[in-house]
Amino acid sequence: QAVVTQEPSLTVSPGGTITLTCGSSSGAVTSGHWPYWFQEKPGQVPRTLIFDATNKHSWTPARFSGSLLGGKAALTLSGAQPEDEADYYCLLFYDGVGVFGGGTKLTVL
Amino acid sequence: QLQLQESGPGLVKPSETLSLTCSVSGGSVSSCAYFWGWIRQTPGKGLEWIATMYCGGNIHYNPSLKSRVTISADTSKNQLSLKLNSVTAADTAVYYCAAPRYQWGQGTLVTVSS
Numbered sequence: 001q002a003v004v005t006q007e008p009s010l011t012v013s014p015g016g017t018i019t020l021t022c023g024s025s026s027g028a029v030t031s032g033h034w035p036y037w038f039q040e041k042p043g044q045v046p047r048t049l050i051f052d053a054t055n056k057h058s059w060t061p062a063r064f065s066g067s068l069l070g071g072k073a074a075l076t077l078s079g080a081q082p083e084d085e086a087d088y089y090c091l092l093f094y095d096g097v098g099v100f101g102g103g104t105k106l107t108v109l
Numbered sequence: 110q111l112q113l114q115e116s117g118p119g120l121v122k123p124s125e126t127l128s129l130t131c132s133v134s135g136g137s138v139s140s141c142a143y144f145w146g147w148i149r150q151t152p153g154k155g156l157e158w159i160a161t162m163y164c165g166g167n168i169h170y171n172p173s174l175k176s177r178v179t180i181s182a183d184t185s186k187n188q189l190s191l192k193l194n195s196v197t198a199a200d201t202a203v204y205y206c207a208a209p210r211y212q213w214g215q216g217t218l219v220t221v222s223s
Contacts, residue, residue, distance in 0.1 A: 051209070098158035
């Protein structure tokens with residue numbers, strides 16, 4: 001089974017921009033992996049921010065965007081807010097089975 | 110609005126079968142507008158995908174759990190179910206059902222202990 005890799009932790013300044021990435025041990029991440037990004041805050045259920053690499057929901061703040069970048073899936077936060085401090089998980093699909101990354105703990109400081 | 114709610118025993122004995130139900134409202138488990146997933150979360154291992162159900166009953170299992178897990182849908186009750194047999198302490202986790210594109214259930218803690 002493939003291993004999905006994320007940065008364990010990142011720090012961004014308020015108002016700053018940061019990109020979280022999601023790589024695959026099986027090679028480049030493509031749209032065929034249907035990349036997802038979830039935000040999880042303490043005591044809360046994970047919330048879907050991005051699906052199918054680039055698509056947002058109505059509840060996804062406009063400052064979040066998803067892309068495929070350099071063989072990885074990427075989540076870019078432009079204009080970080082204190083409330084964006086959370087754990088972020090990516091999810092990739094391989095032949096119908098999901099594999100999560102280990103998560104990135106994002107600190108806004 | 111799509112909502113999911115897991116239910117089932119919070120305590121299961123080792124070697125027995127863990128059985129959970131996910132009640133879905135605001136959408137149909139048979140609709141091709143959704144696909145469904147069972148997921149678990151432990152402090153040590155993070156999030157782990159258990160199984161996927163696509164419309165038409167197309168099911169895919171995590172290879173590491175495939176020999177012990179079964180998922181299904183009851184369209185008459187609009188529910189999903191998860192069964193995991195021969196459980197051990199390593200199966201202690203918060204179990205979620207989800208329509209990953211849209212919504213997760215609140216999760217239910219299942220502890221495996223005698």
